[in-house]
Amino acid sequence: MFSGLMLNTWIAATVVAVIAAVTGFFAVLRGSTFAAHAIPNGAFAGAAGASLLGLNAFVGLAVFSVAGALGIAGLSRRSRPDVATALTFVMMLGVGALFVSWSTEYAQEAYSLLFGEVFGVSAGEVLPIVVLGAVSIVAIIVMFRPLMLSSAMPEVAEARGVSPRRMELAFLLVMALATSMTVPVVGALLMFSLMIGPAAAARSLTARPMLAMALSVVIALVTVWTGIAVSYQSNWPLGFFVGVMGTAFFLFARACTAARRRLATRTAIAAA
């Protein structure tokens, strides 16, 4: 389980978990979970286009995820964000369907892009993943304060001169970068589960932003590591364990918060 090839898997999955948890935290905070679903899934159409042109799949993923981010941010200027996201998303996948119908042997590769090939990460793939992961994390750190302010209190941020639109675009671009790096490894579907489950669980446990972000990273790491171990033993897909564990963590966190609140009320009544 910890042999040479598996070591690549562990490293790649750890990097992916950290970046997914950090971007996912902001996605949950900003209420842009639909974009978190649309960008990785839509980017997969880009990979289809790249294979048609004989390019590296990464180029296609990068181009389409950035195009998706620009499309969502652009349409959101004059539309409701959920409508903008939905339309950008279906357009990307519509083009993807066209690319797929043009190429002859795509089904197998498409399958791996949707569900990932986490057990087939080669040594050559690890380095770009680590570098791009570091770039995404640095980008988030650089814009941390304005991003946090505009996510939690958009009106206050605007009054202080932080343009909400520019922040939205910047955030979506970081998500696009993270996506094009992670989709070939863990797949578009798993990337989404990993962004939302841990972050939503952490958010319902605590309202303090830094703590919630740290918690979300911890939960994502626990989810991915346990998932890989169990998946390695059982041969069932990693995506299943990550998806189900993310939801389980969320429900557990909700139950904890509810119990704590009830306890607090009871203590308050007893004290009074």
Add this chain to the structure above:
Amino acid sequence: MLRYIFEPGFFASGPVHVALAVGTVVAVTSAVVGVFTVIRGQSFAGHALGDIATTGGSGAFLVGVNQFWGYLAFGAGAAAFMEMIGVQRRRGRDVATGVVLGAGLGLAALFLYLGTQYSSTTGASFTILFGSMFVITSSTVPALITSALLALATVVLLARVLLLSSLSPDIAAARGVPVRAVGAAYLMALAVSVALSAVIIGSVLSTALLIGPAATALRVAKGPVRAMAAAAAIGVAATWIGIVLAYDSFYWPPARRGWPVSFFVVTLIVGCYLVTYLRPRRERQDAAREAPDTEQVCSPA
């Protein structure tokens, strides 16, 4: 002249007839249900329910139950789950949808894995996303259409209270409307209609037909009834033209195997929406169009 628009054999082809009939029912249902989806800001739920329902279909296939029930059970189950963990507040709604979709996609990965162990269906992931309008078996058509019409009837019957409780929940509650129950009933109808359209035309096209025509109509039409009619017209037109073009494209380059229906329909719908951008208008009014005021919508058109 007409010969260039309709390739020879278009009107004689059986699959085309089924595709046109079913496509029309789905387009009308999606458009009417979609008007409320857009007003209530539930696009994400509308898309997620389609994805989850398809997962239910592959689950039912695994255990040997009729897939139709798999679709319905998973769609309705997911809607109930979303409602339970907080669909009522806007931001919580988004996250609840995400969490439920995450679990659904996890199950999708498992079902596909188990499915490919028993039969080699590499194309399965594909059908989930794109569906195929030309491979509808005519035996399932009556059941699909009946359920779609049931969902449509629910939404039409609820239209007035639904509109009021979507636009101003406080006023609705003050007038004695059970806002949460109405919302839950709507979500169920949405789940059924989306589940069915995802089966028939794939989750991409089902989202496109749900959101695109409704969003376009809400930008140009005055009042909810006209918006529903306009949305239905746009949806049906896009579906028909898409089917005609897909049929025509059979000999088009580069593959000479036909271009996908979903590509044409999606392009037409998104194009239609973008055309509404050409009308010069200040931004606030645009936003108000998509989420209209109570007075604007409730006053007789």
